[in-house]
Amino acid sequence: MSKSYTIAVIPGDGIGKEVTPWAQAALEKAAEGEASFTYEQFDLGAERYLRDGAILPEDEENRIKATDAILLGAVGDPRIKAGILERGLLLKLRFDLDQYVNLRPSKLYKGVTSPLANPGDIDFVVVREGTEGLYCGAGGAVRRDTPNEVATEVSINTAYGVERVVRYAFQLAMKRRKHVTLVHKKNVLINAGDMWQRIVDRVGEEFPEVTHDYSHIDAATIYLVSDPSRFDVILTDNLFGDILTDEAGAVVGGVGYSASGCINASNEFPSMFEPIHGSAPDIAGKGIANPTAAILSAAMLLRHLGFDAAAAKIDAAVEADIEELGSTTRTTEQVGKDILARI
């Protein structure tokens, strides 16, 4: 008997619209017989905003909240001032749906050329806090556009918010190589950094098999280039996680292979799965965007719903596809079909 789920699909802008159908197709095929999906399409993103000024209307958000999970393509358009869609749509969903774990695996697949001369074995996961820190929007400005302007940005960090993501990271490490690296800047951000470190130390005691260490964010950006294999689970805050995962994406051969889950691990609200790449207006409409990251985000969605075997099928198909054909030039459709054929 197959379980049924409702998935909110937000293809968004640019290549987001081109890769998302392949994520849906992969979902279908991998879960065949085990789960069936009904899709609710949401027309949100730059085009919608330019058409009627709507970013995330309340009734649409409520319908999204009622689904079991969300597949997102990419959001963004150079015609729109920075911050409007990010804060109004993407971050609003992450915050309103309390998606406190932003999970971002980085793996160097066989067949992908890393920009590093000696990359070694790269296989780590970044557990990025998703609902606090500098992303709260708690800033302001006075005397805007005068020589006396002052602009602030406030990073808000709570023990409640930090502890839950720290515990998630240690639990994840138990299923992996049992090592957690906290990344922060506690020698400068002494209030937030000290709290993160204390909570890691305390929660770490519940996981005696997991070792943990600490790296400043600046040093971590060095290690990602000089010795990325040292990492298993990287645990960090919202902003540092944003920075590290993009660098990590580059190191494993491009964000085209990196998927991401915005997870509400308590399941009060649906979690959201998306490729790390953006809407890429420069290549949009040409049918050449790589759907691999989007397809991998479908695997994350399946794993989140409890279909580990189905998720593993997608992961294996992607892995095999990249190993054999990763260096060839293919259209979106070709890559999509090639991967589907292996699922």
Added chain:
Amino acid sequence: MSKSYTIAVIPGDGIGKEVTPWAQAALEKAAEGEASFTYEQFDLGAERYLRDGAILPEDEENRIKATDAILLGAVGDPRIKAGILERGLLLKLRFDLDQYVNLRPSKLYKGVTSPLANPGDIDFVVVREGTEGLYCGAGGAVRRDTPNEVATEVSINTAYGVERVVRYAFQLAMKRRKHVTLVHKKNVLINAGDMWQRIVDRVGEEFPEVTHDYSHIDAATIYLVSDPSRFDVILTDNLFGDILTDEAGAVVGGVGYSASGCINASNEFPSMFEPIHGSAPDIAGKGIANPTAAILSAAMLLRHLGFDAAAAKIDAAVEADIEELGSTTRTTEQVGKDILARI
């Protein structure tokens, strides 16, 4: 007739003490006949702190303020809680001496192996704001060590502080390849990011020959790995500059070749020159630390005092040394002597 200057020397901890004498020796030799230096040694850093609890006594800071420039080695020791020396000594000097330009060149020297497979020509400078942003120390915590703890960090940005460093970056670009890239995260940090962008746009109009563009911090960490030659002058805030310059150091083959100037460009207070690397307790005392970055910081000091030709002598000596001997294993003393012989 030779001008005379007083230099405050703060060797600090670990390898800081081993490399700083070579910076002084390079200074002497390169400026011979043009400038003479009197040194005031300051015993500041971890060892002093562990001995008598002093971090930066007021009278010593006043004596430092009265010098013409500062040579700093490195500060830090794992026995001391993160933040104490950083905030009490290094950042206190940067802030009290209003060193608003943190200048950090990154250059891939011939003879150095970059961790990148195809690094290309790398030669850019990061102009990092040094007296504002998240480094202000404007954070706090309530209900510390309870489940209800809240910790904040506040980024304070002023038009006054931003404009002066923006202008510096454009002036510097005029002497280079005439391109400035603002790095920020204006799609999330909308108050500070918007102010930075407006000021860059406005000041940019005064420099019609200089082109400028913008990159989010996350994308910039990708470019540093995938296409670092695109950059000429990177202009950014205090925290993003910290992160980018460490990654940049890694990309050009290690922070051992990267020097840094904390510059008060209005010359009300002395500027401070230091290698980017830390005190490296793991190799301290072995006589194997590379003094190249410290020697390059002496060149930056000379350039700051107006001795461009003397500074160029050091730069050329370092460049020739690395090209010929960069791949050999040498002691601190050998590298120091080899470079000195070429000045």
